[in-house]
Amino acid sequence: MSILFHTVKEQSKIRIEINRSLFIGHVARVESEEAATSFINQVKKAHRDANHNCSAYIIGKHSDIQKADDDGEPSGTAGKPILEVLKKQNLTNTVIVVTRYFGGIKLGAGGLIRAYGKAASEAVCAAGIVEMQPHLRLAVNCDYSLLAILENHLRNHGYTVTDKTFSEQATLYVLRRPDDTSFDQQIADWTSGLATLQEAGEEYVEVAVWLN
Secondary structure (H helix, E strand, O other), rough: OOOEEEEEEOEEEEEEOOOOOEEEEEEOOOOHHHHHHHHHHHHHHHHOOOEEEEEEEEEOOOOOEEEOOOOOOOOOOOHHHHHHHHHOOOOOOOOEEEEEEEOOOOHHHHHHHHHHHHHHHHHHHHOEEEEEEEEEEEEEOOHHHHHHHHHHHHHOEEEEEEEEEEEEOOOEEEEOOOOOOOOOHHHHHHHHOOOEEEEEEEEEEEEEEEOO
């Protein structure tokens, strides 16, 4: 069974002004380093007239790939604080780009670190965070005479039916948490032992979480 991980719920963009400089934070969920690079390039193309398009991303359920880019800002003042936002929120499969339009007032190294971190944090806050929980996908096969009562029990006990197929028997595809040890027995009780179960893969379920 795969591990759970955190990522952003949706793509978002925010704008903040700090000492006359405009910072635009962009965040997106991505599944690969190629997708992260593609998103960064899209933002750079859309804001080619900006002074900087700084970025960071973390990829992999174990956060295996981590990269940051200052894009011309002093070393460690842009990409690193963006990456630190991802780490603080325990995010992976997530990319952030912070675009800066210089407003004429220099911020200094500390000011840049705070500004890029703030823009990245607000972009993540706007996107929301979800916990991706692995669930076992089970095919529950039963006679048509048991279908209505089985669906009713599953619904009342909070189980998610992702699909149905109909042939000689009805088949419900149900998601079960890894720590749910009562599911098999419940199916047997609800159907008097007449339903059969088969493993049918794995699926992640999104659960909203609060920002730290």
